[in-house]
Amino acid sequence: MKIFAFAGSNSSTSINKQLVKFVLRSFNDHEIDLIDLNDYTMPVFSVDLEKNGFPQEAHRFLEHIAESDVIICSLAENNRSYSVAFKNVFDWASRINVKVFQDKPMLLMTTSPGGYGGGNVMAEAQKFFPQFGAIIKETFSLPKFYENFDLNNGVINPEYSQVLDEKIASFKKQLA
Numbered sequence: 001m002k003i004f005a006f007a008g009s010n011s012s013t014s015i016n017k018q019l020v021k022f023v024l025r026s027f028n029d030h031e032i033d034l035i036d037l038n039d040y041t042m043p044v045f046s047v048d049l050e051k052n053g054f055p056q057e058a059h060r061f062l063e064h065i066a067e068s069d070v071i072i073c074s075l076a077e078n079n080r081s082y083s084v085a086f087k088n089v090f091d092w093a094s095r096i097n098v099k100v101f102q103d104k105p106m107l108l109m110t111t112s113p114g115g116y117g118g119g120n121v122m123a124e125a126q127k128f129f130p131q132f133g134a135i136i137k138e139t140f141s142l143p144k145f146y147e148n149f150d151l152n153n154g155v156i157n158p159e160y161s162q163v164l165d166e167k168i169a170s171f172k173k174q175l176a
C-alpha cells in the first residue's frame with residue numbers, strides 16, 4: 001500500500017507536518033510519499049493565468065495522489081479556514097481534475113496551538129472534501145499542540161493518544 005501524505009501548511013516548522021510524521025510511524029511497513037507544499041509553490045490561482053495552461057506542480061500533485069492508495073493529511077487552520085498554501089494547490093489542482101483526491105481513502109487531521117485544534121478547517125474539509133473525491137474514513141483533531149505533543153514521543157496526552165490510536169486502528173481496519 002502506498003500512502004500519500006502532506007500537511008496543509010508551508011511552514012518550515014509546521015505542527016501539522018509533525019503530527020503527520022508521527023502518525024506515519026504507525027504505517028512504517030508501507031511505502032510513504034510525504035510531500036512538502038513548498039515544493040508546490042505556484043502563482044496565486046487566477047482564471048486569467050489558467051488560460052495559459054496549468055503549472056506542472058499542479059499536475060504533479062495530482063499524479064502523486066493517482067499513484068497512491070491512501071491519503072493521510074493534517075490541515076493548518078488560518079483565519080478559520082485552509083492555509084493559503086494549501087488552498088492555492090487545491091484550487092489549481094481542482095481545475096485539472098475536480099476529483100482532486102481521486103476517490104482515495106483519507107485519514108483527515110488538524111492541529112493548532114489553540115483549544116479548538118483546527119476545528120473550523122476540520123469542519124470545512126469534512127463537509128466539502130468528499131465533493132472533491134475524498135473518501136474520509138477517519139478524522140482526528142489535536143488541540144493545544146504544544147501542550148499535548150512532544151517531538152520525540154508524539155501525542156503525550158494519554159486521552160488524545162488513546163483516541164488517535166483508536167482512529168488509526170479503525171482506519172487500518174477499513175483499508176483491509
Ligand SMILES: Cc1cc2nc3c(=O)[nH]c(=O)nc-3n(C[C@H](O)[C@H](O)[C@H](O)COP(=O)(O)O)c2cc1C
Nearest residue numbers: 009011014015016076077078079080111112113114
Ligand atoms: C494568518 C494566521 C491565521 C491563523 N488563524 C488561526 C485560526 O483561525 N485558528 C487557529 O486555531 N489558529 C490560527 N493560527 C495559528 C496557527 O498558525 C495555526 O493554528 C496553524 O494551524 C499552525 O499550523 P502549522 O504550524 O502546521 O502551519 C493562525 C496563524 C496565522 C499566521
